[in-house]
Amino acid sequence: QSIPFKRVIKLIDEFYKIGTRHIYYAGGGEPFMHPQIIDILRYTKKRGFICYVNTNFTLIDEKTVKALADLKVDHLTVSVWAGTPEVYSATHPNKSEDTFYKIKEMLKLLNMSKRKYPVIKLYNVIFNMNYHDIEAMIEFSLQTNSEAVEFTVIDTIPGKTDKLLLNDKETKSLLDSCRKLKE
Numbered sequence: 001q002s003i004p005f006k007r008v009i010k011l012i013d014e015f016y017k018i019g020t021r022h023i024y025y026a027g028g029g030e031p032f033m034h035p036q037i038i039d040i041l042r043y044t045k046k047r048g049f050i051c052y053v054n055t056n057f058t059l060i061d062e063k064t065v066k067a068l069a070d071l072k073v074d075h076l077t078v079s080v081w082a083g084t085p086e087v088y089s090a091t092h093p094n095k096s097e098d099t100f101y102k103i104k105e106m107l108k109l110l111n112m113s114k115r116k117y118p119v120i121k122l123y124n125v126i127f128n129m130n131y132h133d134i135e136a137m138i139e140f141s142l143q144t145n146s147e148a149v150e151f152t153v154i155d156t157i158p159g160k161t162d163k164l165l166l167n168d169k170e171t172k173s174l175l176d177s178c179r180k181l182k183e
Contacts, residue, residue, distance in 0.1 A: 002034045012040075012043060012047055012049070013047070015049075016048075020049070021048070021050060022052065023044055023051055024052040024053075025051070025052065025053045025054065026052075026053070026077075030058070032059040038064070041067075041071055041073055042067075042071055045072065045073065051073050051075070052074060052077065053073060053076050053077070053118075054077045054123075055077070056078070056080075057078045057079075057080075057103045057106060057107065058099055060103075060110075061106070064106075065109050065110045069113040069115075072114075072115075072116075072117040073117060074119065075117075075119050075120075075121065076118045076121070078103070078120060078122050078146075080103065080122050080123070080124060080140065081123075081124050081130055082100065082124070082130055082133055082136075082140075083133045083135070083136025083137035084133055084140075085097035085098075085100040087133040087136070091129050091130050104144060107145075108144050108145065111145040111146065112145070119147050119148070120146040120147055122137070122148070122149045122150070123150050123152075124151050125152055126152065126153050126166075127164040127165070127166065128164055128165065128170055129164070131177075132170075132173065134178065134181070135177060137149060137151075138181060
């Protein structure tokens with residue numbers, strides 16, 4: 001479900017009146033699924049907010065890239081969880097390797113189109129299906145000219161998603177890779 005556009009505008013105005021100056025669009029869904037997200041971002045920037053968007057970047061096309069660059073959205077956090085198309089499709093069962101390539105091309109285009117903003121951070125949740133891909137995740141950030149990359153270890157739900165946790169051997173391998181990257 002989406003919050004109706006007029007309600008979003010009213011909320012933005014209310015936030016402004018109480019002194020809020022940063023807005024972070026994220027949550028239980030993809031912000032770019034909202035049919036009027038570009039208008040919402042435009043209004044957010046018009047009101048003078050510092051604007052953050054957390055996205056999986058799968059719905060981004062050339063028109064959206066141009067809008068993001070023109071609007072100077074301040075920060076984009078792009079959830080990828082992979083550095084290669086094979087790991088991307090394995091960790092996103094409803095997506096294909098082609099989706100990975102599209103994300104990569106749109107990130108490159110955005111980074112070539114923008115001046116200073118948006119600052120792009122690639123976000124990677126590390127678990128037993130992708131820990132071995134960490135060096136490729138760094139390389140992906142370099143290939144797309146993204147400003148930052150962030151890693152976090154998966155936060156599991158006890159008894160439900162514990163199977164995604166790293167075992168001791170995987171943890172050691174990940175730490176070795178991190179040390180190598182640091183050097």
